[in-house]
Amino acid sequence: MPQILVEDLAKTYRVAERDPGLLGAVKGLVHRRHRTVQALRDVSFSLEAGELLGFIGPNGAGKSTTIKILSGILKPDAGTVLVNGRVPFTDRIAHVSKIGVVFGQRTQLWWDLPVSEGFDLLADIYRVEPARYRANRDELVALLRLERVLDQPVRQLSLGQRMRAEIAAALLHEPDILFLDEPTIGLDAPSKLAVREVVRRLNRERGVTVLLTTHDMHDIEALAQRVIVIGHGQVLADSPFETLRANVLAERRLVVDFAHEAPEIVMAGVEVRRRQGQTLELAFDPARTPTPNLIAALAAAHEVVDIHVGEPAIEEVIARFYDLHGAGEA
């Protein structure tokens, strides 16, 4: 049986609406109008222990609703959710003892307390056996390089330090599933790399199942073996990231440096995507225009200094995918 099993999940919200102004407020007291928002319809997927899943989709697609249901905060209207064989929201206390959750934008530590005291308090809250706690904490501190910040109050940490402390805090009770909700949001480049490295090691070395939501496609590219794209409350794709990329965009890129001012290029199936002085970036479909043919044609007609083949940026792949499914941000 898979570690996480989600079948036919559905969730609607009722949103109260009222007319503006005092009259609207008074009318709202007597009669409330409601609008129904279908956050999830018919979502199914499963996850085996030890997987590292990327969960992506535009804002409002249903990512956070899914995470909230999986973590036991929210009750679905219909469908089955089993995590480690438990129903999260009916068995909340047992369930949350075995999962770790990091929200990129919210802290789970205590603002005015030193990091180490926050860890101690969490160990008490989660009833972690003292010897086990100490061993686990020391290992996490070493893994996340937290030695220097342990005695500092959380409010004095940099965002990158804080995020590493948050991840350690989420793992003190040795959960076997880790939910990471936008863990790299707002971080500088070195901190992002550090967070990714840690997540990868946790997954590989400790076998922690990771479910990651993010808007940063580099997180997905660096980490996820498998990607679920969600839009309009439905699963749009569930596949390895490379498959997704290949399916969505068969397009290739060719960046050409010319010896002189870049010329006009008129060729079937070839588009100019960027023009900058002596450089052109061309987009083409290798099925219609084989790459060697294109290069040969260019070299024959113009004085070419350098050529390299590229793939479109990852953000473009995703944006294109959302467009194809009509799932762009509403």
Add this chain to the structure above:
Amino acid sequence: MDAARPYLAAFSSRFLLMLQYRAAAIAGFATQCWWGGIKVMIYAAFFAAAPAAAAASPMTLAQVITYTWLAQALLALTPWSADPEVALSVRTGSVAFDRLRPVDTYSLWYVRGAAWMASRALPRAALMLVGAGLVLPLVGLSDWAWKPPPTLAAAAAFAISLPLALALSSAFLMIVNIIVAATLTDRGVNVLFNSLIIVFSGNLLPLALYPDWARTALLVQPFAGMMDIPLRLYVGQLSGTGALLGLGLQAFWTVTLILLGRWAMARVMRRLEVQGG
């Protein structure tokens, strides 16, 4: 007229903005009703318990009751706490922008503070007038109701005294604001002045009901002019030369506090500018 324009604009914009906080006004009204109702019942019990002392009291029960509802209605007209806008601009350092405007900072803060208090008081007073002035008599509790002034003279004196009370409260608010600007925090000041104002403005208990030996001292202190004097004029407890004396005290304290505030503000602002704050 043109010279007054920026100040009139500052007054009306703040006034209209604050009037929009209806939920706060209704919550405030509920609170004042509860407090006023308890006080009225307690005063009635005391007056009934000791007829001799009640007869000798400087205020009748009916006067005390009307005074109590009015005090609850006009609570927001006293400078409870530093102007939150000033406190915020001191904290964020945007106080410097006010200094850059081609207007007198003292006057600008003064009118904004006056608008803040007046706009908070107005909806609460209107609700209280409906509740204690109309609903109570209609449900047969006219003994416990807010009554109109006994004479035309009392009404006229109140009409002069109320704007003076706002002027005096605004002048005191400026002293509080200046302390906030000097100490860079509004915490301690608010706690301290809150209690002083509740007691000495007559909000806790009409000043005339304190022991007789304290009567003169309580009347001449500056906080009396913010609430006690106008309310005594309204219920007719202060009339004739007493009324003139009351109005004179209000004017005297307003001028004194404005002069004191301007002097203190000049010193504090000079210090802030030297610090580059």
Add this chain to the structure above:
Amino acid sequence: MNSFHLILRYFSASLRSQLQYPGSAIMLGIGAFLTTIIDMLAAWALFDRFGQVQGWSLGHIAVFYGVVSTSFALTDFFTRGFDVFGGECVKTGAFDRILLRPRSPALQLVGYEFRLSRFGRLAQALLVLFVGAAVVGVAWSPDKALLLVWTIAGGVALFTGLLVLQASFAFWTTESLEVFNVLTYGGIQAAQFPLSLYAAWFRNFLIFVVPLGCVAYYPVLAILEQPDPLGAPDWWLPTAPAMGFLFLAASFLAWRAGIARYTSTGS
């Protein structure tokens, strides 16, 4: 670690973070001590002018006030989490974090903050209580001390119930309802005087709806060894504080309904 030990751990963590700014906590405590003194000022002035009210003296009023104010001061130490619940937990989504921990949400809110500065109010309340009791000549005995503790416990339960109820409403309003201050701070004001001073409808409100009278009037009559002028039987006087616990239990029903709503709407 059991719940009681966990609460102590929360409190010691909260104290340590407050002690990073010791000046602030001490100033607020002293400020609270001084400002609550005015709670008794109006009563003093009224007794000075009128002598007595329905046979009660200022000393009696001090005992009534001291008991209810002590209950509230004790409650105030550990209920900040409920007080600010709407604005700081529901509105911001911070309640999600509470649900993600394997402990009861109410317990975590109790641990939210231990308000050190409330010692000022407690000191003032106890001072008024015991000075008042000395003035009217209360003869303390082990029984009576036990009755006082039971009374204050009932009061703490009632005020905690009010704060839990206030927090429960926040699941629907997502704001902290400051109108509840009428029942807490305003409750102290009301319970400072014996219920017999009030109109019947208000008295009934304070007995049957928000049973302040049961934790601050009837048992205090028993401490003062006075019969109820309104005619409640003698056995009821020391029993009444149980209503505080009943109110607390009822508040927790609302609290559970609120959590059920939160987990089905997510907001």
